[in-house]
Amino acid sequence: MNDNTAAVSEIKRLLGESLPLAYVRSFGCQLNVSDGEKIKGLLRKMGYGFTEDESEADLIILNTCAVRENAEDRVFGIVGSMKKLKELKPSLIIGITGCMTAQSHVAEKIRQSYPQVDFVLGTSAISGLPKLLLGCLNGERFAVDISEYDDFSEEAEQVRESSFKASVPIMFGCNNFCTYCIVPYVRGRERSRRPEDIISEVAGLVRSGYKEIMLLGQNVNSYGSDLGGDMSFPQLLRRLNEIEGDFLIRFMSSHPKDASSELIDAIFECDKVAKHLHLPVQSGSDEILHRMNRRYTAEKYLGIADEIYRHDPDFSLTTDIIVGFPDESEEDFQATLDIMERVKFDNIYSFIYSKRTGTKAAEMADGVTDEEKSRRMRRLLELQRGISTEHYKRFIGKRMRVLVDDVSKKREGFVTGKSSEFIIVELEGSSSLIGSFVDVEITDAMNWAVIGKII
Ligand code: 5AD
Numbered sequence: 001m002n003d004n005t006a007a008v009s010e011i012k013r014l015l016g017e018s019l020p021l022a023y024v025r026s027f028g029c030q031l032n033v034s035d036g037e038k039i040k041g042l043l044r045k046m047g048y049g050f051t052e053d054e055s056e057a058d059l060i061i062l063n064t065c066a067v068r069e070n071a072e073d074r075v076f077g078i079v080g081s082m083k084k085l086k087e088l089k090p091s092l093i094i095g096i097t098g099c100m101t102a103q104s105h106v107a108e109k110i111r112q113s114y115p116q117v118d119f120v121l122g123t124s125a126i127s128g129l130p131k132l133l134l135g136c137l138n139g140e141r142f143a144v145d146i147s148e149y150d151d152f153s154e155e156a157e158q159v160r161e162s163s164f165k166a167s168v169p170i171m172f173g174c175n176n177f178c179t180y181c182i183v184p185y186v187r188g189r190e191r192s193r194r195p196e197d198i199i200s201e202v203a204g205l206v207r208s209g210y211k212e213i214m215l216l217g218q219n220v221n222s223y224g225s226d227l228g229g230d231m232s233f234p235q236l237l238r239r240l241n242e243i244e245g246d247f248l249i250r251f252m253s254s255h256p257k258d259a260s261s262e263l264i265d266a267i268f269e270c271d272k273v274a275k276h277l278h279l280p281v282q283s284g285s286d287e288i289l290h291r292m293n294r295r296y297t298a299e300k301y302l303g304i305a306d307e308i309y310r311h312d313p314d315f316s317l318t319t320d321i322i323v324g325f326p327d328e329s330e331e332d333f334q335a336t337l338d339i340m341e342r343v344k345f346d347n348i349y350s351f352i353y354s355k356r357t358g359t360k361a362a363e364m365a366d367g368v369t370d371e372e373k374s375r376r377m378r379r380l381l382e383l384q385r386g387i388s389t390e391h392y393k394r395f396i397g398k399r400m401r402v403l404v405d406d407v408s409k410k411r412e413g414f415v416t417g418k419s420s421e422f423i424i425v426e427l428e429g430s431s432s433l434i435g436s437f438v439d440v441e442i443t444d445a446m447n448w449a450v451i452g453k454i455i
């Protein structure tokens with residue numbers, strides 16, 4: 001028995017029949033959400049049940065994100081407000097996990113300013129949770145474990161939120177060091193999971209009825225480069241595509257510098273792989289891309305988009321864009337608007353640049369005011385609204401296969417889902433369709449969704 005299983009058994013014994021409740025909230029990217037599901041997997045083993053209501057929780061875990069400052073501020077705000085909960089229930093245990101904790105200045109701030117926090121657990125150190133928790137249950141005041149990642153944490157079982165959509169991390173960490181990004185500092189270097197583990201996990205999920213598998217990694221295109229070259233990401237896609245069953249394969253994120261023709265061919269040759277690629281461009285200016293250390297040019301990016309549209313003009317591309325990188329000029333920004341107009345993304349996720357202590361960009365001079373950055377953001381969003389409105393019309397009269405995932409919040413008697421292209425589709429139908437694929441014909445388009453009729 002290792003330390004971890006011993007601590008799990010000890011907690012189980014301590015908790016007895018009491019069925020305490022845990023509230024676990026994850027912020028940020030899907031990898032973090034999947035870490036949150038692993039934390040829940042461990043807690044379940046220890047005898048915890050779960051609640052969505054923090055006021056009835058015996059244990060609160062905030063699984064944090066450090067990518068932008070506003071995500072951190074939100075967590076500090078929430079932790080602050082939890083002081084009251086602790087006063088009402090002194091036995092309440094509060095823990096902070098995730099990327100914020102991997103920055104020593106943040107861990108120190110938590111220790112000094114938020115005495116209501118009982119423990120801090122580092123990203124990728126999830127397997128340390130039972131020991132920390134045991135210490136807290138035994139009355140230890142402030143415990144910290146921000147040790148390096150370990151295999152157990154990465155292979156831990158997830159308690160999945162959905163019964164038909166599953167995320168499957170295929171690799172952890174990042175080697176790219178984009179100059180604005182904190183991820184390589186808080187999640188370490190790239191580590192790929194073994195292909196046989198991924199394939200058997202996906203096969204198991206499909207056997208138990210999952211319809212959508214989302215493969216996750218900071219840059220899935222470099223999957224396998226640390227495994228001695230036996231399996232590349234396109235090869236992994238082909239292997240997963242051979243698994244029997246009716247299911248859809250998605251993946252994110254892809255780095256444009258590694259988006260090869262081999263990848264594009266695999267996407268089009270694998271019938272289970274979605275007709276959608278999320279390919280973060282970040283900026284349309286070669287000067288800014290260079291200073292971001294992205295290692296591609298706008299032309300190279302446009303070449304990838306062209307190659308994809310040659311295969312299928314209806315294919316869907318989405319992207320991430322950073323507005324207001326240090327000293328971004330009006331011309332640089334205009335180049336971003338230009339690339340948006342040329343590629344015609346179906347959707348963009350745009351962020352105002354946020355300075356992250358410890359990154360290279362944090363040292364760069366920045367003469368652009370906050371007002372100007374906000375103004376650029378509004379211009380960018382307005383342009384995208386127009387592009388989506390026009391571009392979504394290409395689907396009218398066409399067929400789409402939709403995985404229904406919820407009832408519509410906008411229309412009575414409608415449900416909503418995502419097409420293979422990752423477009424939101426609203427269609428008339430009852431909640432009994434949730435979790436199944438339906439074929440629809442598209443009758444109308446808006447700038448955020450299309451309307452379909454079941455065929
Ligand atoms: N400021 C703003 N956006 C950022 N992103 C990453 N780091 C920062 C930062 N410091 C964005 C990038 C990335 C997405 C996940 O978050 O666009 O693709």
Ligand code: SF4
Pocket residue numbers: 174175176177178181182183184218219255
């Ligand atoms: Fe951050 Fe760049 Fe790595 Fe993405 S590829 S996680 S933006 S460093």
